[in-house]
Amino acid sequence: MKDGRNSFIGHQLGGVVEVPNSKDQRVKSARAIQITYYLQTYGSATQDLIGEKWENEFCKLVRKLQEEHQDLQLYPLASFSLWRDFQKTSILARSKVLVSLVLILTTATLSSSMKDCLRSKPFLGLLGVLTVCISLVTAAGIFFITDGKYNSTLLGIPFFAMGHGTKGVFELLSGWRRTKENLPFKDRVADAYSDVMVTYTMTSSLYFITFGMGASPFTNIEAVKVFCQNMCVSILLNYFYIFSFFGSCLVFAGQLEQNRYHSIFCCKIPSAEYLDRKPVWFQTVMSDGHQQTSHHETDPYQHHFIQHFLREHYNEWITNIYVKPFVVILYLIYASFSFMGCLQISDGNNIINLLASDSPSVSYALVQQKYFSNYSPVIGFYVYEPLEYWNSSVQEDLRRLCSGFTTVSWVDQYYQFLKTSNISASNKSDFISVLQSSFLKKPEFQHFRNDIIFSKAGDENSIIASRLYLVARTSRDKQKEVIEVLEKLRPLSLSKSIRFIVFNPSFVFMDHYSLSVTVPVLIAGFGVLLVLILTFFLVIHPLGNFWLILSVTSIELGVLGLMTLWNVDMDCISILCLIYTLNFAIDHCAPLLYTFILATEHTRTQCIKSSLQEHGTAILQNITSFLIGLVPLFFVPSNLTFTLFKCLLLTGGCTLLHCFVILPVFLTFFPPSKKHHKKKKRAKRKEREEIECIEIQENPDHVTTV
Numbered sequence: 001m002k003d004g005r006n007s008f009i010g011h012q013l014g015g016v017v018e019v020p021n022s023k024d025q026r027v028k029s030a031r032a033i034q035i036t037y038y039l040q041t042y043g044s045a046t047q048d049l050i051g052e053k054w055e056n057e058f059c060k061l062v063r064k065l066q067e068e069h070q071d072l073q074l075y076p077l078a079s080f081s082l083w084r085d086f087q088k089t090s091i092l093a094r095s096k097v098l099v100s101l102v103l104i105l106t107t108a109t110l111s112s113s114m115k116d117c118l119r120s121k122p123f124l125g126l127l128g129v130l131t132v133c134i135s136l137v138t139a140a141g142i143f144f145i146t147d148g149k150y151n152s153t154l155l156g157i158p159f160f161a162m163g164h165g166t167k168g169v170f171e172l173l174s175g176w177r178r179t180k181e182n183l184p185f186k187d188r189v190a191d192a193y194s195d196v197m198v199t200y201t202m203t204s205s206l207y208f209i210t211f212g213m214g215a216s217p218f219t220n221i222e223a224v225k226v227f228c229q230n231m232c233v234s235i236l237l238n239y240f241y242i243f244s245f246f247g248s249c250l251v252f253a254g255q256l257e258q259n260r261y262h263s264i265f266c267c268k269i270p271s272a273e274y275l276d277r278k279p280v281w282f283q284t285v286m287s288d289g290h291q292q293t294s295h296h297e298t299d300p301y302q303h304h305f306i307q308h309f310l311r312e313h314y315n316e317w318i319t320n321i322y323v324k325p326f327v328v329i330l331y332l333i334y335a336s337f338s339f340m341g342c343l344q345i346s347d348g349n350n351i352i353n354l355l356a357s358d359s360p361s362v363s364y365a366l367v368q369q370k371y372f373s374n375y376s377p378v379i380g381f382y383v384y385e386p387l388e389y390w391n392s393s394v395q396e397d398l399r400r401l402c403s404g405f406t407t408v409s410w411v412d413q414y415y416q417f418l419k420t421s422n423i424s425a426s427n428k429s430d431f432i433s434v435l436q437s438s439f440l441k442k443p444e445f446q447h448f449r450n451d452i453i454f455s456k457a458g459d460e461n462s463i464i465a466s467r468l469y470l471v472a473r474t475s476r477d478k479q480k481e482v483i484e485v486l487e488k489l490r491p492l493s494l495s496k497s498i499r500f501i502v503f504n505p506s507f508v509f510m511d512h513y514s515l516s517v518t519v520p521v522l523i524a525g526f527g528v529l530l531v532l533i534l535t536f537f538l539v540i541h542p543l544g545n546f547w548l549i550l551s552v553t554s555i556e557l558g559v560l561g562l563m564t565l566w567n568v569d570m571d572c573i574s575i576l577c578l579i580y581t582l583n584f585a586i587d588h589c590a591p592l593l594y595t596f597i598l599a600t601e602h603t604r605t606q607c608i609k610s611s612l613q614e615h616g617t618a619i620l621q622n623i624t625s626f627l628i629g630l631v632p633l634f635f636v637p638s639n640l641t642f643t644l645f646k647c648l649l650l651t652g653g654c655t656l657l658h659c660f661v662i663l664p665v666f667l668t669f670f671p672p673s674k675k676h677h678k679k680k681k682r683a684k685r686k687e688r689e690e691i692e693c694i695e696i697q698e699n700p701d702h703v704t705t706v
Contacts, residue, residue, distance in 0.1 A: 011378065011406075011471045012036075014371025032371040036378070055079060059360075075364040085359035089152040089638040092356055096632035096641075097158065104162060104629040105129050111621045112173060114304050118288035120263045121173060124246075124253055128169030129625075131246040132162050135237040143230055152354070153223050153572060154230060156644050159633075160580050161234040163626045163652075164207060167587050168242045170618040171196045172250060177304065178614065185254035192250070197243065199594075203587045207235045210583055214576075223572055262286065306617045314616075315609040318664045327665040334558060334657070341561025345570060353571045357637040377504045378408075379470040385499045386464050390431035397498055401489075402470060409468030410448035414439055432461050470502075543672040544597040548590055551658055555585040558654045559647065568646050577647035581654075588623070588655050589663070591615045596667055604668045612664060619659050627652045 015031025037058075039051040055078035062076040105126055112125030136158055144150075175192035183191070213219075214228030253263070260269050269288055270278075278286075302308065317323060352362045381402070388394050389411065398411060417439050418425055425431040436454070439445055453465040489502050559581045568574050592615050599607035630652070633645040 011372065032367065034368070034372055052080060073367075075360065075367050077361060077364045081361045081364075082355070085355045085361040086152055088356040088359055089354075089636070089640045090150070090155055092638055093155055093633070093636045093641055096636050097155070099632040100159075100629040101129075101133065103631065104166070104625050107625040107628050108166065108169075108621070111306065111624065112170075116288050116303065117262050117264065117286060118257060118260060118269055119177075121176075121253060122264065124173060124249060125169070127249045128166060128173075128242075128246055129162070131169065131241050131249075132165035132238060134245070135165065135241040136161055136234055138237050138241075139230060139234040142233055148226070148230070151223060151226070152638075152640055153227050153576070155641065156573065156576060156580075156648075157227070157230055157234055159626075159629065159644070159648060160231060161238055162629065163580075163584055163622070163648075164204070164235065164587060165238045165242060166625055167203075167618070167622045168196065168200045168239075169246060170621045171200060171591070171615075172242070172246065174615065174618040176250065176254070177307070177617075185251070185258045189247070189251050189254055193243075193247070199591050200242075201239070203583070203590065204235055204239045206586060207583045208232055210579055211235070214579065221572065224576065227576055260288075304617065306620055307613070310616045310620075311613055314660075315612055318661065319605045319609065319668060324665050324668070327661055331662050331666075334662075335554075337565065338558040338561030341564035342557060344564050345560070353569055353639045353643060354573070355639060357639055357642075362639075379405075379472070380467055380503045381409075381470050381500060382465070382467045382503065383498060383500045384465050386462055387466075387498060388428070389463065389466075390425055390428060394498070401498065401500075402468075405470035405472050407468060407470060410445070410451050410466070411468055413445060413448065417445070428462075429460075432463065436461065544594050547593050547597075547663075547667070548586065551589045551593065551663060552582060552585045554662075555589075555651075555654045555658055556581055559650045562650050562654070563647055566646050566650070568643055571643065573640055573643045574647050577644065577651065581647075581651045584651055585655050585658070588619050588659055592619065592659055592663065597672060608664045608667050612660075616660070620656075623652050623656045623659075627656075 012034045013027065013030040013032070014034065016027055017029045019026040019028045039054060059076045059078055059081075062074045066072070066074045108125035108129045109122045110125075112120070112128075113122040114120040139157075139161075172192055175195040176188060178195065179188040179191045211228040211231040214224055215232055216225075219225045219228070256263070256266065261267065262269055270286055275282070275286060302311065318327075352365045355362050355365075395411075395415070402409075414435060417423075418434070421438075423434055423438075425434050432454075435452075440449055440452075451467050452463060455462045455464045556578065560578060563574060592611050595611040595614055596607050599610050601607045601610055627649065630645055630648050633641045633648075636642070
């Protein structure tokens with residue numbers, strides 16, 4: 001350089017073309033150059049504000065230069081850029097989240113409706129979704145009152161909580177439909193609660209336990225911890241709101257139904273004679289559809305369109321003997337693709353997975369990966385304790401620690417200076433004296449002044465801290481290699497005599513990715529273990545627990561494998577979605593499986609039909625609402641929301657596949673057997689026949705019944 005400074009800039013040049021046949025590898029041209037500016041702040045708040053203002057003006061200047069020089073591509077990255085572009089996702093997603101809410105409200109309202117104006121419950125579907133929304137708003141209020149800091153990862157909480165909350169809503173509606181119409185509405189509400197409350201309490205507890213472990217001190221990723229804390233509060237409030245607010249709405253709707261009020265207009269339903277004198281449109285709107293045939297109808301709710309479809313069409317089709325081989329083949333294909341994807345799991349090695357797609361940071365990261373992937377980021381090596389730099393053994397330790405790196409440091413330059421100038425500095429006073437009076441005075445070495453902190457005690461100067469910079473030569477998979485470097489250097493900082501720390505701003509993301517796979521997966525593993533322990537003591541039949549384990553494992557591995565094939569990395573969002581998948585699968589599979597286990601029909605086929613007829617409507621309503629609510633996320637220009645969309649879509653899709661295709665077929669030819677139910681029924685029938693037989697005595701005036 002012009003000032004005589006000798007500096008390594010290999011990591012700042014990209015797309016390098018070397019001079020042919022050059023012995024010292026001279027650079028002929030470079031397609032990209034990376035320039036780094038460091039601002040001094042000294043920890044002052046005023047200096048921080050000045051530095052932030054300078055960075056803002058710098059970014060504006062770069063954008064202006066880009067407009068003036070179209071042939072020159074400029075990509076700025078300031079200290080606040082990553083934070084700003086990370087938070088930009090929540091701004092971009094606001095309108096889409098509102099659209100999702102409208103879609104879920106519409107789907108819940110329509111799926112709760114019937115042609116029967118007396119038994120239709122559109123407002124209950126609407127109020128159920130609003131109940132979940134109110135619980136989410138309450139949880140958000142608690143979060144902000146307790147000085148919580150919002151970040152874009154919390155965008156997944158409304159979708160997570162909605163998927164669980166609407167399940168309870170639709171199960172309560174389904175439980176109401178299963179009750180007998182001739183009972184008082186209070187008894188019907190009590191029966192609905194008794195059917196749903198135990199199951200929903202158990203699944204809510206599992207959500208709370210699983211995400212509670214993520215919120216524990218064992219989790220060292222702050223974003224995951226904050227997310228799990230909010231999720232726990234949301235689930236807890238969700239549970240109480242559904243069984244209090246929505247329960248009261250169900251009581252009110254039941255009272256209206258008992259008094260024969262219209263489910264939408266809340267007016268008395270006219271008599272059949274009155275309706276016959278009215279136009280067709282009026283009859284369609286005001287007729288309950290069962291007035292004239294109510295004495296023939298054992299269960300008018302069977303005419304709900306989903307219930308009717310499952311009972312009359314789907315149950316017969318899925319249990320058909322000719323369909324079963326194709327379902328087995330389908331599951332083998334599903335399992336093979338899942339296994340293939342699980343073998344290709346890749347760690348989240350790209351920071352742009354959490355940023356808005358069109359943000360400046362993403363453009364910078366893409367160019368940086370394209371042209372500067374041969375070197376690691378500049379690693380700051382900070383020695384934070386006084387050190388005897390003049391000691392030969394200390395010098396050897398520093399060389400050993402920095403071996404394998406290209407070093408940019410005052411230490412190497414100073415040792416070279418002493419050697420070239422033939423100066424001996426084997427003791428502290430000489431070493432520091434020459435360093436201050438000669439080395440740092442020269443123009444080519446003055447930039448090292450900021451790398452050394454001196455302390456003066458009396459007449460003696462000491463070096464209390466210093467820093468140097470390391471650059472590692474890497475391959476294309478730079479992130480993984482730098483993580484390995486960190487994992488090697490950090491233990492050395494605790495075990496070696498030299499106390500140091502290593503840091504680069506991008507280490508925040510590298511640490512995040514290196515920990516995102518291990519810690520949350522362990523959390524999910526512990527959650528699974530707790531699930532197994534709890535369900536083992538609570539199930540009536542051990543095979544029910546076994547089938548639940550198999551189903552949840554199959555869904556979890558399916559989502560994991562398929563999201564890998566869909567180019568989803570194991571980052572913070574995808575890991576949280578995997579933890580959610582575990583609970584979502586249990587939420588939907590457990591009622592279906594345990595109803596099948598407890599069913600007393602003659603055959604497995606009849607048992608699975610009964611189970612689907614009892615819980616299929618609620619499962620289909622909830623998963624359909626959940627999947628339709630995800631659609632707007634696809635249109636948010638952010639990698640974070642796109643990852644959320646992919647993972648939750650696979651979660652809903654795999655759960656739907658297992659509940660309506662795989663389990664109904666596999667349970668028809670795998671244990672548990674229903675033979676013992678046949679024996680019990682035969683014994684009861686024989687006993688009843690013996691009791692009901694009639695013996696006629698010879699006396700014609702007296703008949704004795706035994």
